[in-house]
Amino acid sequence: MRAGSRQDEGRGGTRLTDSHAPIGVFDSGIGGLTVVREIMRQMPQENIVYFGDTARVPYGSKSRDTIIRYCRQIVSFLRTKRVKAIVIACNTASAHALDVIEAEQDIPVIGVIRAGAKTAAETTANGRIGVIATRGTIDSRVYEQVLHESHPEFQIFGKACPLFVPLVEEGLTHDFITEEIARRYVRDLQYKGIDTLILGCTHYPLLRTLLCKVMGEEVRLVNPAYETAIELKQLLKEQGLARGSLAGESDAPSGTDLAAASTDRILPSSRLLPPAEYRFYVSDLAAQFQEFANSILPYDVAGTEQIDIEAYGAGR
């Protein structure tokens, strides 16, 4: 699926339909690339357009109105790329803007929170669920709200982990320093006796191995990026929007599968179709984005484009 291996000769004969349109994925910055990674793994035939709002990151400290305005601008931009569906791959934006954007758009729009919450609810045996995330997500109590809609009896324990994002961005995902910090962060959650832990920030799946070790085998990790890709796959299939789905291709595992399954699972590329195309856009510092993207994606990201996101309409 590398850029150099594109079989361009096959493209002229492919009839373009809605199902060939790309999936639009966006985040306040680079964390949403973990969702892109899961989509690449689970739906290697799908085209993707990613936008990272690197000029205005982080969203966590911004008001709901501001975040909705930003999301509308980004959706306006993605629609110029004729996307067939939109994934809000950012916890803060999902919490504040998903309902609004979904109501305004005539294509499917999904966020990362509901898929993660649903899987956590299916996973827990004792009803004690931990959530680790940025301070903004923890303070918003959004996972608690969503979980309590269907399971008011659950006890949800949140813990803000502000150092995880910079540690991941410094590449210290397997460092003893990060492990030591993780042990301090999760100590309270361990005392509370949780049996399920939601990785409530899109950067955190990159710490999965380390968090598995720190939490021990009794605690199951839920990766909303993985669950979101599963939900998306199901949705595209139901609406006839999946690109080149082939008879006999195995479905993704059910929603109760855990984050642990995600890294080893790479579905075979679709046959008969030209390879998927990936496009990356940011609002600032394209080079830095590209470096990080190349460190985590199974794909050689080249030519990330910087755009002026404020030039796109924020109206409905």
Place this chain on the structure above:
Amino acid sequence: MRAGSRQDEGRGGTRLTDSHAPIGVFDSGIGGLTVVREIMRQMPQENIVYFGDTARVPYGSKSRDTIIRYCRQIVSFLRTKRVKAIVIACNTASAHALDVIEAEQDIPVIGVIRAGAKTAAETTANGRIGVIATRGTIDSRVYEQVLHESHPEFQIFGKACPLFVPLVEEGLTHDFITEEIARRYVRDLQYKGIDTLILGCTHYPLLRTLLCKVMGEEVRLVNPAYETAIELKQLLKEQGLARGSLAGESDAPSGTDLAAASTDRILPSSRLLPPAEYRFYVSDLAAQFQEFANSILPYDVAGTEQIDIEAYGAGR
């Protein structure tokens, strides 16, 4: 100088002149409080109005035009508080907006970069100077530019330390984790044989003790927050704007004094004047700001006010 000890009875009889007007200090967030701390120490008689742009932090990844627009809004706000001088207590904002703001205002405006660079130039013996800062400041090479204006022969070595700000904000200023990270960050600078290190981010003075230990005695640390307060004091004196300067009060030490001197030096409060008044404003999350402010200031910060900074004009 605590809020509870205000001698309000003395205020009615005090004639308000320009010199009694407050000093306006602003930063993209909370880091600028280290500059406020130095002003409180060196000029305990001065009133201060602080603004932290906590809703739009960090500035490091934003364009020059955006930063100038933000600074103009903040200056408009500070002028409503009738400030007599403005300190841009943010490296990024100083780098991009100082010249513009200075040209537009009829009161003194100073930034943190020139004072730090001047002291570093006076301090170095071998002409090899290190700068540690956020990635934005390092990439801008602003300290290098300013130092090369007067000393083109100097060799400047920059190192971005993205983990320091979140480590400070997590309160880990004396933790072995921070020390280990610091050792890794400064290793290259040590190989380069620097004899002077500029703490090029307003958070870093809070790591001074730890950095002294890591760098060893041969390397002298320059704290621009401390040097900026000295420059401000001199400027106010020259322009007759110092509040209640008393005959016989000792002057601040010369610009060649080092950061090491700053924590132990608390000047005597002025006599005959009511105590200084401090006011704090932020654009978001006032409570969190207050917690951090109380942890570093020799003053009990209460009643931080959240304002809508975008309501203030960005014009000249």
